[in-house]
């Protein structure tokens with residue numbers, strides 16, 4: 001994207017509140033006109049003093065300019081602050097909504113902290129540029145536009161010096177921008193690496209402590225920051241050189257105005273006051289050009305951040321729901337996978353040609369070695385991932401044709417890692433159903449055998465659980481997650497290793513709740529503890545993304561296949577059981 005395209009697109013994010021922005025623009029034009037009038041007035045005062053005229057009215061006018069300038073500046077700043085802060089808040093909310101709705105595969109590909117970093121930096125950048133533009137640079141730009149014609153009206157010869165000075169500034173900035181374009185993009189890349197490292201280490205602080213990684217992680221960060229600085233120094237050097245060259249250009253122009261102005265005064269072609277006004281113009285021009293250069297540097301530095309953000313936005317927009325997506329309603333719970341295949345991006349992992357059909361109300365156990373694709377399969381059912389091939393039908397409706405929202409309303413999931421948010425226990429359970437009463441929340445907790453430990457806590461249901469529920473034990477987290485699914489009361493239930501962290505006694509209590517919940521619901525159970533899948537109507541044994549065995553629990557346990565071998569290995573089935581069943585067959 002060219003610089004122009006980047007900022008044309010950036011403006012689309014800012015083109016709101018047109019009336020308020022218009023008022024700021026008008027105020028800035030007035031402010032700029034006063035800024036130009038001041039050196040002229042100053043020159044007139046000097047002339048009046050030297051010819052011993054009355055300067056009081058001009059001094060009064062000058063004071064009036066000062067008061068008006070101050071009041072207008074405060075009002076413009078206040079309005080600009082409000083506009084820019086408001087825009088930052090809305091941009092963050094809008095972009096957050098889109099990003100958070102992206103499939104998990106997108107997040108794992110993009111990197112959650114990377115996306116977060118891009119989003120926050122883009123919000124800050126757009127906000128900062130917008131604020132400075134409205135507060136300061138708009139007036140600067142208008143002042144520069146008014147200054148040159150005013151100067152030309154006074155004296156063409158001295159004005160040409162100002163034009164050459166302006167052109168020198170622009171040329172120097174252009175050269176520096178083209179020389180540092182790649183360097184600046186590299187700086188952005190290094191910023192991402194630094195941020196990802198910091199966020200990865202801090203979010204895994206227990207591992208960092210337990211494995212004595214504090215120094216090592218700090219060393220690693222130092223390495224990344226060094227790389228960042230190595231990329232950043234040459235860019236900064238170029239801009240420092242530009243400042244030096246600008247200073248030389250300003251000094252030369254100032255001297256030229258003085259020398260030529262003196263000659264013109266001596267020849268009687270120009271008054272002293274006019275030369276003084278021109279020196280004021282030159283000073284104004286230098287100050288404003290410096291401000292514009294600083295703004296141009298910011299615009300240039302922000303370019304890579306904004307491009308990164310636009311890429312993020314584009315990848316998000318591509319995945320929005322089609323307008324004609326239907327609503328999945330009145331689900332009974334028949335689930336069919338028809339030749340489903342899915343690959344993770346940049347990975348050989350996924351699932352291949354999975355087909356099965358489960359009747360409404362049945363329990364389906366998905367078993368198999370770790371990494372076999374069990375979680376991926378249930379994620380596909382919820383359209384966390386989109387299959388590359390095949391169809392998934394619920395009650396005969398292809399789930400690709402309905403909104404994700406309606407699909408997910410029909411499914412309650414207990415995640416492998418419980419998935420608790422840093423909120424109170426009550427709020428975590430209520431994620432199942434927002435409008436549930438406290439009594440309903442408590443009943444769900446009771447059914448999930450969670451009420452005892454919750455009520456033992458000082459703040460009961462108001463106890464805040466910490467990030468990812470880290471202030472609860474693994475078993476407590478799972479019971480809160482089960483209570484949440486119970487409260488949701490959806491026709492399809494997914495239990496992904498839902499009871500793996502529970503002791504035998506608690507698991508037995510929770511099992512009663514789950515058994516009650518399973519009734520009249522299609523339930524998918526993923527479990528390594530095979531005792532929990534005994535009641536399954538259908539067992540799907542997966543390995544390396546494929547279904548290798550499928551059938552009823554008794555049918556598979558009596559065959560001499562991998563499921564039976566696994567049952568024997570876990571002591572659920574003895575060799576004697578198998579021999580008996582084979583003989584009977």
Ligand SMILES: Nc1ncnc2c1ncn2[C@@H]1O[C@H](COP(=O)(O)OP(=O)(O)OP(=O)(O)O)[C@@H](O)[C@H]1O
Pocket residue numbers: 105108344345347349350369370371372373374375376377
């Ligand atoms: N986002 C991802 N990108 C690339 N590969 C992935 C991703 N998520 C999972 N995988 C890989 O896909 C395979 C299946 O993962 P999945 O989580 O479905 O296994 P699973 O059978 O549920 O394992 P477990 O019993 O250990 O939970 C694994 O090899 C895993 O490494």
